[in-house]
Amino acid sequence: MKSMQVIEQEIVEDFNLFEGWEEKYQYIIELGQKLPALDARYKTDAYKIKGCQSSVWLHGEEKEGRLYFSADSDSTFVKGEIALLMQVLSGQLAEDILNSRLDFIDAIGLRQHIAVTRANGLASMIKQMKTYALAAANIQK
Numbered sequence: 570m571k572s573m574q575v576i577e578q579e580i581v582e583d584f585n586l587f588e589g590w591e592e593k594y595q596y597i598i599e600l601g602q603k604l605p606a607l608d609a610r611y612k613t614d615a616y617k618i619k620g621c622q623s624s625v626w627l628h629g630e631e632k633e634g635r636l637y638f639s640a641d642s643d644s645t646f647v648k649g650e651i652a653l654l655m656q657v658l659s660g661q662l663a664e665d666i667l668n669s670r671l672d673f674i675d676a677i678g679l680r681q682h683i684a685v686t687r688a689n690g691l692a693s694m695i696k697q698m699k700t701y702a703l704a705a706a707n708i709q710k
Contacts (some may be wrong), residue, residue, distance in 0.1 A: 570635075573665060576657050577673035584677040593677065594646070601648030604655075607641035620693035622686045623647045627694065629701030635660050636705055638698060647687075650679070651694055658698055666702035671695065 571579075587593045611628040618625040623644035630637050638659045640651040657673065658666050674680050680688055 570660055573657050573661055573669055577671070577676075580653065580656065580673045581676045590678065590682050593679075594682070597649035597653070597679075598645045599649070600652040600656075601642070601645040601650075604641070604648050604652045605639070607639050611639065612641065618690075618693050618697050620696075621647065621690035623690065625651060625690070625694060627651070627697050627701075629698065629705075631663070631705040631708070634662060636663055636666060636698075636702055638701070640694075647690065650687075650691055653679075654694060654698060658702075663702040663705035667699055667706060669699075 584593055584596070587596060607626055607628065612626050616626045616628050618627055621642075623642050625640065625642040625647055627638060627640045630639075636659065638655045640648075640655060642648040642651060653673075654671075657671065658669065661669075674691070680691070683691070
């Protein structure tokens with residue numbers, strides 16, 4: 570399992586290949602289109618992230634001390650955002666997820682290029698992923 574720092578660095582390097590923000594935006598949409606379908610039983614209000622303009626559903630599952638995420642959204646761009654977060658956080662230890670800074674978000678220019686409502690939604694997705702990690706960390710103690 571790669572460390573979050575290595576994965577974040579790889580994402581930054583991938584985004585550095587693009588000329589402008591439009592190409593990066595398109596790449597994020599493509600990531601969202603590649604996201605595996607979320608099991609229908611998780612597309613309920615119980616798994617819906619509050620604070621997102623789009624509908625976003627997130628499921629976290631702990632296996633052998635590591636957290637694995639699955640998600641979906643009715644927006645392909647938001648699906649791409651959650652796909653990026655999952656790329657970094659899924660499969661990591663709960664403790665590491667709680668301590669993650671996710672510096673790649675600013676390094677690729679994502680936060681600077683999205684509307685305030687989208688930035689709030691991104692923050693809500695991160696918060697929910699860290700909430701799953703907190704619950705898993707408490708169970709492990």
